[in-house]
Amino acid sequence: MSVPHAKLPAWAEYGLIPLVNLAVAFLISGLVVLIVGESPLEAAYHMINGAFGRGEYIGFTLYYTTTFIFTGLAVAVAFHCGLFNIGGEGQAYIGGIGVALACLSFDRVLPWYLLFPIAVIGAAFFGALWAMIPGWLQAKRGSHIVITTIMFNFIAASLMNYLLNRVFKPLGSMSLETRTFETGGQLPKLDWLMSIFGLSVGNAPFNISFLLALLAAFGVWVLIWRTKLGYEMRTMGHSPAAARYAGIKEAKIIVITMMISGALAGMMALNPIMGEQFRMQLDFVQGAGFVGIAVALIGRSHPAGIIPAALLFGMLYQGGAEISFEMPSISRDMIVIIQGLVILFAGALEHMFRPAITRIIFGLSPKGRQAAATKGA
Amino acid sequence: MSELAIELKGIDKSFGLVHANRNINLKVRKGTIHGIIGENGAGKSTLMSILYGFYQADHGDIVIDGKTIKIRDPNAAIAAGIGMVHQHFMLVENFTVLENIMLGAEESQILNASITKARAELKRLEKDYALEVDPDAVIEELPVGLQQRVEILKALYRRADILILDEPTGVLTPAEADHLFRILEQLKAEGKTVLLITHKLREIMAITDEVSVMRRGEMVATRTTKDTSVEELAELMVGRRVLLRVEKGEAKPADVKLSVKNLTVRDSRGVTMVDDVSFDIRAGEIVGIAGVAGNGQSELLEAISGIRRAKSGTVSLNGSAIDVTGHVDPAELRKRGLAHVPEDRHHVGLVLKFEESENAILGYHDDPKYRKGLLLDVDAIRADAEEKIAAYDIRPPNPRLKTANFSGGNQQKIVLAREMERGPDVLIIGQPTRGVDVGAIEFIHKRIIEMRDQGKAVLLVSVELDEIRALSDRILVMFAGRVVGERMPDATEGELGLLMAGVEGRKEAAE
Numbered sequence: 001m002s003v004p005h006a007k008l009p010a011w012a013e014y015g016l017i018p019l020v021n022l023a024v025a026f027l028i029s030g031l032v033v034l035i036v037g038e039s040p041l042e043a044a045y046h047m048i049n050g051a052f053g054r055g056e057y058i059g060f061t062l063y064y065t066t067t068f069i070f071t072g073l074a075v076a077v078a079f080h081c082g083l084f085n086i087g088g089e090g091q092a093y094i095g096g097i098g099v100a101l102a103c104l105s106f107d108r109v110l111p112w113y114l115l116f117p118i119a120v121i122g123a124a125f126f127g128a129l130w131a132m133i134p135g136w137l138q139a140k141r142g143s144h145i146v147i148t149t150i151m152f153n154f155i156a157a158s159l160m161n162y163l164l165n166r167v168f169k170p171l172g173s174m175s176l177e178t179r180t181f182e183t184g185g186q187l188p189k190l191d192w193l194m195s196i197f198g199l200s201v202g203n204a205p206f207n208i209s210f211l212l213a214l215l216a217a218f219g220v221w222v223l224i225w226r227t228k229l230g231y232e233m234r235t236m237g238h239s240p241a242a243a244r245y246a247g248i249k250e251a252k253i254i255v256i257t258m259m260i261s262g263a264l265a266g267m268m269a270l271n272p273i274m275g276e277q278f279r280m281q282l283d284f285v286q287g288a289g290f291v292g293i294a295v296a297l298i299g300r301s302h303p304a305g306i307i308p309a310a311l312l313f314g315m316l317y318q319g320g321a322e323i324s325f326e327m328p329s330i331s332r333d334m335i336v337i338i339q340g341l342v343i344l345f346a347g348a349l350e351h352m353f354r355p356a357i358t359r360i361i362f363g364l365s366p367k368g369r370q371a372a373a374t375k376g377a
Numbered sequence: 378m379s380e381l382a383i384e385l386k387g388i389d390k391s392f393g394l395v396h397a398n399r400n401i402n403l404k405v406r407k408g409t410i411h412g413i414i415g416e417n418g419a420g421k422s423t424l425m426s427i428l429y430g431f432y433q434a435d436h437g438d439i440v441i442d443g444k445t446i447k448i449r450d451p452n453a454a455i456a457a458g459i460g461m462v463h464q465h466f467m468l469v470e471n472f473t474v475l476e477n478i479m480l481g482a483e484e485s486q487i488l489n490a491s492i493t494k495a496r497a498e499l500k501r502l503e504k505d506y507a508l509e510v511d512p513d514a515v516i517e518e519l520p521v522g523l524q525q526r527v528e529i530l531k532a533l534y535r536r537a538d539i540l541i542l543d544e545p546t547g548v549l550t551p552a553e554a555d556h557l558f559r560i561l562e563q564l565k566a567e568g569k570t571v572l573l574i575t576h577k578l579r580e581i582m583a584i585t586d587e588v589s590v591m592r593r594g595e596m597v598a599t600r601t602t603k604d605t606s607v608e609e610l611a612e613l614m615v616g617r618r619v620l621l622r623v624e625k626g627e628a629k630p631a632d633v634k635l636s637v638k639n640l641t642v643r644d645s646r647g648v649t650m651v652d653d654v655s656f657d658i659r660a661g662e663i664v665g666i667a668g669v670a671g672n673g674q675s676e677l678l679e680a681i682s683g684i685r686r687a688k689s690g691t692v693s694l695n696g697s698a699i700d701v702t703g704h705v706d707p708a709e710l711r712k713r714g715l716a717h718v719p720e721d722r723h724h725v726g727l728v729l730k731f732e733e734s735e736n737a738i739l740g741y742h743d744d745p746k747y748r749k750g751l752l753l754d755v756d757a758i759r760a761d762a763e764e765k766i767a768a769y770d771i772r773p774p775n776p777r778l779k780t781a782n783f784s785g786g787n788q789q790k791i792v793l794a795r796e797m798e799r800g801p802d803v804l805i806i807g808q809p810t811r812g813v814d815v816g817a818i819e820f821i822h823k824r825i826i827e828m829r830d831q832g833k834a835v836l837l838v839s840v841e842l843d844e845i846r847a848l849s850d851r852i853l854v855m856f857a858g859r860v861v862g863e864r865m866p867d868a869t870e871g872e873l874g875l876l877m878a879g880v881e882g883r884k885e886a887a888e
Contacts, residue, residue: 247740
């Protein structure tokens with residue numbers, strides 16, 4: 001017979017527990033900094049200041065946040081259907097083809113506001129295409145999506161290497177990148193948004209795709225909780241047997257879910273290509289697809305959680321860069337350790353402090369405490 | 378020496394805000410069979426878990442054989458002479474009987490000496506208690522009845538004087554259950570004390586000396602079995618009078634609504650689970666399929682409802698064929714008037730993590746009335762759920778509550794409300810009252826009869842023979858994938874039991 005389990009109030013579930021997890025992650029990161037022989041307080045200062053200290057820094061933080069919202073949403077959508085899409089990296093990379101094709105074709109004739117929608121469609125289309133193949137293999141052939149999406153990351157990398165070398169690279173150029181886009185292929189910065197708060201965006205590439213990311217987050221919420229497709233995806237995700245019973249077409253839902261996931265990952269390409277570099281470069285994704293997994297985990301696959309989680313990683317990226325700049329003995333790799341600790345505590349070990357917090361909140365007796373521990377085992 | 382094997386004094390246990398056991402007092406006399414009954418969630422399992430050391434009580438004392446002891450873990454319980462046979466066996470499937478019995482009771486790193494000793498001890502136990510089982514047989518090759526015997530031997534090998542059995546007959550045929558009861562009598566004769574937890578009142582009446590009734594975490598009464606009655610016990614369990622016999626009039630069978638011909642179904646390993654089964658069900662009748670779990674009933678239901686592809690045969694619904702050997706869309710079958718209450722409501726019939734209202738549309742979510750433009754009309758869905766909650770008295774009446782937080786009986790009502798309220802022509806129901814409390818059983822049985830009286834064709838599969846006999850107008854018995862006999866509901870339990878065990882059926886099939 002089932003054992004009744006104590007449910008935490010929402011403020012503890014969604015507020016206290018994530019905060020405690022983060023605090024522990026930062027505490028241990030501090031210890032690591034201490035071992036290297038630097039001051040954790042100074043590192044913390046550079047981290048916070050580097051991420052939020054000036055308008056320009058905030059702009060950079062939000063630029064990274066934009067990227068992570070897209071890849072986080074991509075992973076989350078697939079999660080809801082019980083699919084672990086770790087191919088966001090490759091899908092974002094291939095999504096770049098759509099952006100590049102749109103920009104290279106129309107940047108001289110169309111203004112940015114007409115080109116942007118075309119680029120969005122292109123990015124989504126190519127991303128979806130790249131995710132559709134593993135989705136189809138899973139649905140029809142039972143090839144495990146984790147394995148195939150990993151392999152597709154490598155295939156994407158090789159393919160892009162080839163394309164940048166043989167197709168996109170302008171004649172006579174030595175570097176693996178497309179030509180720089182004209183003004184039609186350059187997204188405007190959100191300096192007006194920053195100036196509302198009396199800040200200046202400076203050199204930061206904080207651009208309009210941030211708004212698209214917020215829109216996508218809202219769209220994902222509507223999709224998952226307010227559409228028939230989302231209902232069917234969630235049914236599949238929680239119980240494939242119930243989905244079959246309900247007459248939900250498993251193969252179709254898997255392929256569609258993967259395409260939506262891939263489209264979201266692909267749209268990430270807009271941010272660096274049209275928003276920052278104004279050209280497509282080799283390796284422009286830079287691991288954002290993998291960060292998306294952590295963002296989705298920490299954000300509990302809910303858009304309202306993914307946005308703050310993406311902001312957290314935006315801060316770690318921007319603030320972390322600042323630390324390694326200001327404190328030379330802390331290398332880039334150290335920053336990766338800190339990010340790893342955040343993923344470990346907020347993602348993988350998210351339940352570690354739950355029993356203790358439950359006990360404190362419910363104020364159980366010592367005997368009850370023992371019971372709570374046995375129950376969890 | 379004490380007169381009492383077990384005495385519990387003021388046992389109290391809470392999980393968070395849930396008070397699972399409230400000031401429980403219990404006296405179990407030595408050398409008796411003591412029954413504990415109660416609805417699901419009454420706190421029987423929690424109490425037994427406290428006695429066996431899985432949980433510790435918040436307050437209260439446990440007195441075993443006159444000594445107050447603390448039972449911190451199952452090892453302490455074993456040391457105190459308590460053995461437990463769990464509802465779901467705790468056996469290593471690919472170990473032999475002997476290995477399972479020794480497991481955790483080995484005396485050294487080198488096993489040879491222990492094996493010799495265990496073998497001798499096992500022989501003695503077998504002789505003393507008539508518990509024959511081949512010590513070298515591998516567990517997964519033994520039928521469940523024998524696996525259960527191994528569990529009992531395990532407890533006896535650890536010198537248990539007190540044996541706790543948790544719902545032991547759920548997986549047994551009537552004959553196997555009878556055999557188990559003879560074993561328990563034997564144990565009692567040898568001076569052991571047996572604590573039997575069950576929700577089957579008939580078993581309590583047949584075998585126990587005393588019976589204690591639990592309700593909502595409290596011990597409400599203890600009776601001497603021969604001085605009480607099934608009616609009194611049921612009333613004590615539920616807290617009000619319960620109708621145990623289902624009132625039902627004559628069936629008025631009309632046209633054939635569901636016709637199954639030569640249906641053969643194989644499972645994923647290619648084993649034939651349903652073997653050349655044929656039957657018809659008419660409007661206005663309930664056809665029950667009796668059989669021990671695992672004899673093809675599940676696969677039969679799945680094939681008819683379009684979840685599993687059949688190997689061969691035909692099924693027709695309302696006179697038109699269903700392509701059971703090809704691709705069947707369960708959603709399409711629903712539109713054609715077939716409703717299906719699946720056997721496994723936790724994994725198939727419901728999505729436990731969904732809100733109640735989301736489960737109330739599962740399978741019918743395509744209906745335009747739940748949609749507003751491109752989006753789901755959440756208000757309409759919740760209003761619809763609220764209507765069903767009222768009509769089926771689902772508690773708590775909250776369509777936004779997570780389904781996992783409803784009791785078994787209420788979860789089953791969610792499924793029934795969804796499947797019955799559409800007014801299907803054919804209703805197929807698997808295990809309608811598995812894990813459902815007595816009060817809800819009465820309600821569910823009434824609804825099933827109502828469906829029949831409204832002229833629906835009902836196919837009922839249940840491992841509870843009493844349920845089959847109470848509800849069905851005709852009974853088909855399945856054994857090893859075949860229908861081995863058809864009987865009327867007035868057939869004796871013994872007759873049906875022999876069919877279910879495949880004894881009669883083989884003869885009949887040969888004739």
